[in-house]
Amino acid sequence: MANILSTSQRSQSLPSSPIRKLVPFADAAKKRGIKVYYLNIGDPDFATPQPVIRELKKVSADIKTVSYANSQGVGEHLKSWVKYYKDCGISITYDEINVTSGGSEALMFAVSATCDPNDEILVFEPYYANYFTFARLLNVKVVPIALEEKNAFHLVDKKQIEKKITKNTKAILFTNPNNPTGTVFSKKEIRIVLDLAVKHNLFIIADETYRGLCFDDKKSYSVLQVARKEETQRVIICDSLSKRLNICGARIGAIISKNTDVMSAVLKMAQARLSAGLIEQRIATPMLNNCLPYIGWLAKQYEKRRNTFLDTLENKLKLKIHRPEGAFYTMVRLPVKNTDEFAKWLLTDFCDQGETVMVAPGAGFYATPNKGKDEIRVAFVLEEKKLKRAAQLLSLAVKKY
Numbered sequence: 001m002a003n004i005l006s007t008s009q010r011s012q013s014l015p016s017s018p019i020r021k022l023v024p025f026a027d028a029a030k031k032r033g034i035k036v037y038y039l040n041i042g043d044p045d046f047a048t049p050q051p052v053i054r055e056l057k058k059v060s061a062d063i064k065t066v067s068y069a070n071s072q073g074v075g076e077h078l079k080s081w082v083k084y085y086k087d088c089g090i091s092i093t094y095d096e097i098n099v100t101s102g103g104s105e106a107l108m109f110a111v112s113a114t115c116d117p118n119d120e121i122l123v124f125e126p127y128y129a130n131y132f133t134f135a136r137l138l139n140v141k142v143v144p145i146a147l148e149e150k151n152a153f154h155l156v157d158k159k160q161i162e163k164k165i166t167k168n169t170k171a172i173l174f175t176n177p178n179n180p181t182g183t184v185f186s187k188k189e190i191r192i193v194l195d196l197a198v199k200h201n202l203f204i205i206a207d208e209t210y211r212g213l214c215f216d217d218k219k220s221y222s223v224l225q226v227a228r229k230e231e232t233q234r235v236i237i238c239d240s241l242s243k244r245l246n247i248c249g250a251r252i253g254a255i256i257s258k259n260t261d262v263m264s265a266v267l268k269m270a271q272a273r274l275s276a277g278l279i280e281q282r283i284a285t286p287m288l289n290n291c292l293p294y295i296g297w298l299a300k301q302y303e304k305r306r307n308t309f310l311d312t313l314e315n316k317l318k319l320k321i322h323r324p325e326g327a328f329y330t331m332v333r334l335p336v337k338n339t340d341e342f343a344k345w346l347l348t349d350f351c352d353q354g355e356t357v358m359v360a361p362g363a364g365f366y367a368t369p370n371k372g373k374d375e376i377r378v379a380f381v382l383e384e385k386k387l388k389r390a391a392q393l394l395s396l397a398v399k400k401y
């Protein structure tokens with residue numbers, strides 16, 4: 001009898017991403033001729049900025065060999081990161097940064113550099129669903145700390161966080177501005193996280209993918225801006241150009257730390273994967289050198305999109321919906337028992353005038369069992385006319401379901 005091959009238990013225990021797992025149903029709906037409005041994923045429809053496109057044309061005209069880049073990153077590109085951080089009021093040196101394939105690789109590097117198997121990471125819940133998968137891959141445990149909608153998902157209870165710290169806790173993973181809640185944490189809240197990290201000797205893995213994308217005149221602070229000099233040693237920033245420069249497909253991010261041990265661990269991992277994309281780093285460089293005006297403009301556009309989408313949905317459903325302060329997502333609680341089934345039904349059974357909408361079911365954004373089952377996460381990344389229609393479709397569907 002042939003031996004049966006089996007994949008690792010670890011890989012078998014990975015969840016499918018709630019953001020992408022319904023894609024086959026969306027593809028099938030499209031094949032049936034149905035137009036799908038995609039609110040499930042943060043893949044914005046803004047055109048990639050002209051300076052990036054211009055550089056892409058220039059590079060494609062000039063390039064002879066698409067070689068590997070340096071493992072740490074292309075020199076000129078690293079300089080542009082340092083310049084961007086300086087523009088944000090944060091002083092970093094070249095040794096304190098390593099370019100990565102998106103913020104996703106930065107997160108994998110950060111968890112790998114700080115945690116051994118069975119170590120624990122505290123994460124504020126609901127959280128970016130892929131954290132769970134990254135941690136699982138490394139046999140690291142995600143310990144959720146529930147944040148409440150009634151507090152707009154802000155940190156109000158230091159003791160509640162402290163209760164979850166055990167001898168295995170190695171890091172606090174802190175997403176600001178937050179996906180999926182859109183919460184922008186204040187300097188005071190960042191101080192709470194820093195004080196806890198100092199008291200319990202923890203790293204802070206700060207996912208600042210959405211830095212600068214804030215609404216209503218709010219401002220997002222980096223953990224590195226709030227940390228005292230001696231505290232910066234425990235801070236690791238995971239960063240990304242995907243959303244800020246509208247180049248999701250270029251896969252460019254960075255990991256930043258003033259801790260030399262962390263950065264030398266990161267460099268070894270970066271060397272093992274050889275390099276991040278050469279062309280992508282080159283085309284992003286001129287834009288990154290002077291991007292704050294664009295990011296300010298982008299934040300204003302998302303604020304308008306948030307208002308259009310939520311005003312329409314609240315009006316149609318007669319529901320109060322959590323209003324995000326930044327990024328471009330929110331969690332929406334619906335009068336539906338199981339949003340996994342509802343989100344699938346939207347693609348398999350529902351349509352209005354040949355159109356439907358795709359959303360991410362909420363449960364995948366929680367580690368706590370049974371949480372998020374009546375919630376969906378939406379990304380308001382489409383132009384306003386489409387968002388209005390998507391909100392109409394969603395409210396029609398809820399009434400029909």
Ligand SMILES: Cc1ncc(COP(=O)(O)O)c(C=O)c1O
Nearest residue numbers: 102103104128179209240242253
């Ligand atoms: C909070 C957060 N972190 C990290 C990422 C990873 O982004 P990328 O790998 O495209 O940089 C995302 C993507 O949506 C995100 O929302």
